[in-house]
Amino acid sequence: MTDVDDDRCEVGEGHVTDADDHLGPYEAVTAHPEGETTVARYAQTAADSEFAGVVVRTWEASVDAAAVREQTGVDVVSAVEVDADDPASASGAVGNARPKCDVVIVRGGTSTLNRFAVEQDRVDVVAAPLQGDGDVDHVFAKTAREHRTYVEVNLGPVLRAAGGERVQHLQSLRKLRELLDYYDTPHVVSARPSSHLEVRAPRELVAVGETVGFEPETVRAGLRAWGEIARENRRRRSDSFIAPGVQRVTREEDTG
Amino acid sequence: MTHLPKHARPRWRYLAVEIETWPDADLRRDSVQRALWYAAQNLLGDPGSADADLSVVRFRFGDGVGEAVVRVRRDEVSTGRAAVACVSTVDGAAVGLRVVGVSGTIRACEESYLRADGRVDDEREVVTQSDGRTRHVRGRLVDVETASGFVGATEIDYSETDSEIDYSETDSETDNSETDSETDNSETDSETND
Numbered sequence: 001m002t003d004v005d006d007d008r009c010e011v012g013e014g015h016v017t018d019a020d021d022h023l024g025p026y027e028a029v030t031a032h033p034e035g036e037t038t039v040a041r042y043a044q045t046a047a048d049s050e051f052a053g054v055v056v057r058t059w060e061a062s063v064d065a066a067a068v069r070e071q072t073g074v075d076v077v078s079a080v081e082v083d084a085d086d087p088a089s090a091s092g093a094v095g096n097a098r099p100k101c102d103v104v105i106v107r108g109g110t111s112t113l114n115r116f117a118v119e120q121d122r123v124d125v126v127a128a129p130l131q132g133d134g135d136v137d138h139v140f141a142k143t144a145r146e147h148r149t150y151v152e153v154n155l156g157p158v159l160r161a162a163g164g165e166r167v168q169h170l171q172s173l174r175k176l177r178e179l180l181d182y183y184d185t186p187h188v189v190s191a192r193p194s195s196h197l198e199v200r201a202p203r204e205l206v207a208v209g210e211t212v213g214f215e216p217e218t219v220r221a222g223l224r225a226w227g228e229i230a231r232e233n234r235r236r237r238s239d240s241f242i243a244p245g246v247q248r249v250t251r252e253e254d255t256g
Numbered sequence: 257m258t259h260l261p262k263h264a265r266p267r268w269r270y271l272a273v274e275i276e277t278w279p280d281a282d283l284r285r286d287s288v289q290r291a292l293w294y295a296a297q298n299l300l301g302d303p304g305s306a307d308a309d310l311s312v313v314r315f316r317f318g319d320g321v322g323e324a325v326v327r328v329r330r331d332e333v334s335t336g337r338a339a340v341a342c343v344s345t346v347d348g349a350a351v352g353l354r355v356v357g358v359s360g361t362i363r364a365c366e367e368s369y370l371r372a373d374g375r376v377d378d379e380r381e382v383v384t385q386s387d388g389r390t391r392h393v394r395g396r397l398v399d400v401e402t403a404s405g406f407v408g409a410t411e412i413d414y415s416e417t418d419s420e421i422d423y424s425e426t427d428s429e430t431d432n433s434e435t436d437s438e439t440d441n442s443e444t445d446s447e448t449n450d
Contacts, residue, residue: 038409041410067412
């Protein structure tokens, strides 16, 4: 056999899926200065609550991810949650954020922003689509599936709100759940904590989800999905990635 | 009323719950019990709340950390857990709750999941920084008092410099000159970290 170059292109069979089963639940948090808790403290709480990782929605948050990982064993994922008033400014922010971080999130809240977010391949997650005047419909769910944009199921108001606000959120959540089920739209689940006191463990989120109508497996899958998005984007951002299914690999010299 | 025969008595499970708050909060067993009933009633309604029959049977709290044993009907562990998760404030103070285990007896619950010596966590140390801010240190965990409330941090945030965390945004109104220089430091720090 002839020598094989150290670096060469290889056409693989698409996505690497062998480690899917090992991904644990992740929580996506708002960290200091936007939230009340630093990333390191979130990681400590996440470790105590049996989360495998935290997705940091706040780009300005400073953290030594390696030190945090070493001390707590929790994976710290860099992310940006774009909070824009209209699609035009959101688009610019998404373009800036994409090359810098592992997960790009767009905060929904109006029908136009929700639609913008799900139509963009560059956006990974549309967050809090039901917040404010936000509403979802079948077109939203279908488009999200086509563009592989994950829709966030926000359990925050279920945990922390009461009365009319919570009832309205539960109503919207039911509509969202039925749409996600029917159109098989990818989704993520989060309690949207803005301090470590608002973090709730995966089992608790599953239990709360169950009481408001979500299948336990739906909630678990939604918590794992953050990690799946991060892993896929890290793979894409690594130097060896060329195109989907094509990556640069290092080959040992063939013998015999 | 006579005791029920053993087979007819209700079966219970006991949830071991860890509690965390900001350092200035003071929790009492009856206020936690009230918050739990309130959460259960809001989430599960009257019938669901009655079925779960939640009650706080053991409670310890001090210096921002605590633990409790919550009794729940055996087949309602999941709904009980959900109700516990929905307790977000007690008497207006934010609380973090975490179910760390479930047992069939109070004793097993305490021995397996809670601190056996009955004391709540290690001592909290209060440190005043050079800029007048107070830090509450408990092991690796640090709660910092700022003008707009507490910020939760850990020793990692302080490993390199005293001003690793940038409080300029939260404190900008109270002290200007000092925080400006801090801001510069921490910004360059975070850039080099990247």
